[in-house]
Amino acid sequence: MNPSSQDRPEIAPPLPTGPRGLYLVTPDEADTARLLARVEPLLGEGVAWLQYRNKGADAALRREQAGALQALCQRAGLPLLVNDDVALAEAVGAAGAHLGEDDGDIAAARARLGPNAILGASCYDSLELARRAVAAGAGYVAFGAFFPTATKATPRRAAPELLRQAASLGVPRVAIGGITPDNAGPLVAAGADLVAVIGGVFDAPDPVAAVRAYNRCFL
Known part of the structure; x- marks a missing residue:
C-alpha cells in the first residue's frame, strides 16, 4: 500500500544560494610580484570574490596586475572583478566589474560583458540608486561607508537598515567601509551577503588570520 500524502515526510525547500562571506579588495601596490605574494596565500582561506583595485597605477601596470590576478583566481576557482574599468575586465577575461556612481553606465557595461558577468554598483546610502542599478542590469549592489575608513573620502554614510530594505x-548586498571582524556582525545580521575589505586584511599583522576572522562573522 502506498502511504498517503499525510504520511510522507515534508521536504524542506532548498535554501537560497549565492555568494556569501569576504569580498577581498586589493591594496594599491606598485610591485606586481609583491601584490601576488600578498594575495595568493589568502585565496584558499574562504575568500568569496576578489576585486582588483589600484588607484595609483597607470594603464600598463593595471593591465599587467589584472592579468596576473586573473590567472591566480582561475587556479583558485574564484571570481576576479575589476574596479571601475569594464574594458580591462573584458581584456583579461575577468568574471566581472564593479562600477561607482561616476564610472560608467551599468546598462552599457552589462551589454559589453554579457549576461553571465558579475556586475556590481556602488549605491552609497541610497536605496533608489540601488533600484536603478538593478533595473539597468547590476547583479549586486554595494552600500557604504558604514564606518570611517582611511581608503577614501566617504562623505556618505549608510545605516544597517538599508541592507534590510x-x-x-533580489540581488546580493555588499557592505563597504571601515568593516572589521568586530563590527561586521550587525551588518551580516541586517542582510549583508558579503563584506568588502582592503585594510582590514592587508594591513593586519596576520592577513590569513584576518580572513578567517571575517568569515567567522558569517557562521
Whole structure:
C-alpha cells in the first residue's frame, strides 16, 4: 500500500544560494610580484570574490596586475572583478566589474560583458540608486561607508537598515567601509551577503588570520 500524502515526510525547500562571506579588495601596490605574494596565500582561506583595485597605477601596470590576478583566481576557482574599468575586465577575461556612481553606465557595461558577468554598483546610502542599478542590469549592489575608513573620502554614510530594505531587490548586498571582524556582525545580521575589505586584511599583522576572522562573522 502506498502511504498517503499525510504520511510522507515534508521536504524542506532548498535554501537560497549565492555568494556569501569576504569580498577581498586589493591594496594599491606598485610591485606586481609583491601584490601576488600578498594575495595568493589568502585565496584558499574562504575568500568569496576578489576585486582588483589600484588607484595609483597607470594603464600598463593595471593591465599587467589584472592579468596576473586573473590567472591566480582561475587556479583558485574564484571570481576576479575589476574596479571601475569594464574594458580591462573584458581584456583579461575577468568574471566581472564593479562600477561607482561616476564610472560608467551599468546598462552599457552589462551589454559589453554579457549576461553571465558579475556586475556590481556602488549605491552609497541610497536605496533608489540601488533600484536603478538593478533595473539597468547590476547583479549586486554595494552600500557604504558604514564606518570611517582611511581608503577614501566617504562623505556618505549608510545605516544597517538599508541592507534590510534592499532585500526586496533580489540581488546580493555588499557592505563597504571601515568593516572589521568586530563590527561586521550587525551588518551580516541586517542582510549583508558579503563584506568588502582592503585594510582590514592587508594591513593586519596576520592577513590569513584576518580572513578567517571575517568569515567567522558569517557562521
